[in-house]
Amino acid sequence: MFFIGIDRKSAQSLSHQIYSEIREKILQGQLKGGHRLPASRTLSEELRVSRNVVVSAYDQLYAEGYLETKQGDGSFVAEGLHSLPENKDLLTPLLAPIPPMTLSGFDSSLIDFRSGLPDLNLFPAKQWLGHYRAVLDHLKAVDLAYGPPEGRWELRQSIAEYLKSARGLQCDPRQILITSGTTQAISLVTKLILSSGKKQDVILEDPITGDISRIIELNGGVCHPIPINQKGLDVRDISEDLSPGFCYVTPSHQYPLGGTLSITRRIRLIEYARLKDCFILEDDYDSEFRYDVQPLQPLYELDKNRVIYCGTFSKTLCPALRTAYLILPPALLETARRLKWYADLHNATLDQLVLSRFIDSGDYIRHIGKMKKRYKSRRSILLNALSLHFADSIEILGAAAGLHLCVRFPGQIFDRQTILELKIKGLILYPVAIHSQFPDQYEDTLIFGYGILSSHKMEKGIMILKEYLLKFPGSSSHK
Numbered sequence: 001m002f003f004i005g006i007d008r009k010s011a012q013s014l015s016h017q018i019y020s021e022i023r024e025k026i027l028q029g030q031l032k033g034g035h036r037l038p039a040s041r042t043l044s045e046e047l048r049v050s051r052n053v054v055v056s057a058y059d060q061l062y063a064e065g066y067l068e069t070k071q072g073d074g075s076f077v078a079e080g081l082h083s084l085p086e087n088k089d090l091l092t093p094l095l096a097p098i099p100p101m102t103l104s105g106f107d108s109s110l111i112d113f114r115s116g117l118p119d120l121n122l123f124p125a126k127q128w129l130g131h132y133r134a135v136l137d138h139l140k141a142v143d144l145a146y147g148p149p150e151g152r153w154e155l156r157q158s159i160a161e162y163l164k165s166a167r168g169l170q171c172d173p174r175q176i177l178i179t180s181g182t183t184q185a186i187s188l189v190t191k192l193i194l195s196s197g198k199k200q201d202v203i204l205e206d207p208i209t210g211d212i213s214r215i216i217e218l219n220g221g222v223c224h225p226i227p228i229n230q231k232g233l234d235v236r237d238i239s240e241d242l243s244p245g246f247c248y249v250t251p252s253h254q255y256p257l258g259g260t261l262s263i264t265r266r267i268r269l270i271e272y273a274r275l276k277d278c279f280i281l282e283d284d285y286d287s288e289f290r291y292d293v294q295p296l297q298p299l300y301e302l303d304k305n306r307v308i309y310c311g312t313f314s315k316t317l318c319p320a321l322r323t324a325y326l327i328l329p330p331a332l333l334e335t336a337r338r339l340k341w342y343a344d345l346h347n348a349t350l351d352q353l354v355l356s357r358f359i360d361s362g363d364y365i366r367h368i369g370k371m372k373k374r375y376k377s378r379r380s381i382l383l384n385a386l387s388l389h390f391a392d393s394i395e396i397l398g399a400a401a402g403l404h405l406c407v408r409f410p411g412q413i414f415d416r417q418t419i420l421e422l423k424i425k426g427l428i429l430y431p432v433a434i435h436s437q438f439p440d441q442y443e444d445t446l447i448f449g450y451g452i453l454s455s456h457k458m459e460k461g462i463m464i465l466k467e468y469l470l471k472f473p474g475s476s477s478h479k
Helices: 014-027 040-047 051-063 088-095 100-104 125-137 153-167 181-194 210-218 263-276 330-344 349-360 363-393 416-424 455-471
Strands: 067-070 074-077 176-179 201-206 222-227 246-249 279-283 307-312 324-327 395-397 404-408 445-449
Touching: 014 051, 040 051, 051 067, 125 349, 125 363, 153 176, 153 349, 153 363, 176 181, 176 330, 181 210, 181 246, 181 279, 181 307, 181 324, 181 330, 201 210, 210 222, 246 263, 263 279, 349 363, 363 404, 363 455, 416 455
Parallel strands: 201 222, 201 246, 246 279, 279 307
Antiparallel strands: 067 074, 176 324, 307 324, 395 404, 404 445
């Protein structure tokens, strides 16, 4: 008889322990096809358990196909089962402990100038909770069923009204499709436009967040990065041989350099899209935070049939909300609805209803105003610290808006080794070069996000950087 070990103190039932032991021996090849198992009465006596316990284990093994019976002759291991040896090489990394920074996405013990994150400590939890309770108080049974893939009508109306009053953007709520963040929005647009298979080329700004190009490529696009400057992308730099499905741009605040697409280049881009019969995806990711003038009019207003507008709540509220939206030309709406349905059916209904109330109540615009003052103050502190320690030896880029700015340090090279040495000193910095297909052009430029850092940390971080560069001036003296 083969050995079966049972633990009478285990929270797992005796029947399940017996089932698991026999199943494991079959999968590991210790019990091969045709092997006869002891009768349930015999096994129950050997294990000193009730016969019903053994019968229950055998019944489960029969139900899952591990055992078969031969009339009048007992229970046998089913034929045709192959052993499944444990793949320890694959299991090891899965079982390894996950470092805290991976879990949280942010290590508060370091001075991390990460861009793209708002101050999460200032999320309006009290107001949000109030609106959540109001939604629950008025909830209908139908609200808990599956919803429309394009999103709740209430939220789409709220967004349309907000864009009209805050951005001067006119659109029909029926053109709005709610997505699970900008990532899904870009993925849906890529599938939507490239689904015909006729046009796979996509024009991108360079530098750009690496995730954008990867999302497009994973959905069938062939990316063509075009180097940009502070006036944005110039279509005259695009090869005449290309016939793109769409052009991806961040015209109000280019990421990461922070430039604004000039009106001349906006008009050229629209004309290019018409000539090439392609679309423009406008990612308006953080334009609410413009400090010296009012938010710029979206590119969308120049051609509502060619421009697909993408907005998000990740920068104004929090990334965890996972809510963004697209404004689509009418001709693309039905296909976009189907793609969203196939992707995840729809965004969470309760979150949509709460966000709609939050916007309609005026709490959203008040929250943006509060955050805008906070970020403007932090931007000033960062600029003052940079001016104090580096004076005119640096060049500030893209400081007019958003949650980050860039700084050129002429004569410096921020390579992997330099960034690692600064991290050891407690300072995390992000070179623009990591976002570019032409890194040599940006090896002296860093991104400074100020959305999540206190004044003290920003000032201390700039001091650490200055001390390091004084010790290792130039590009290679520390090597």
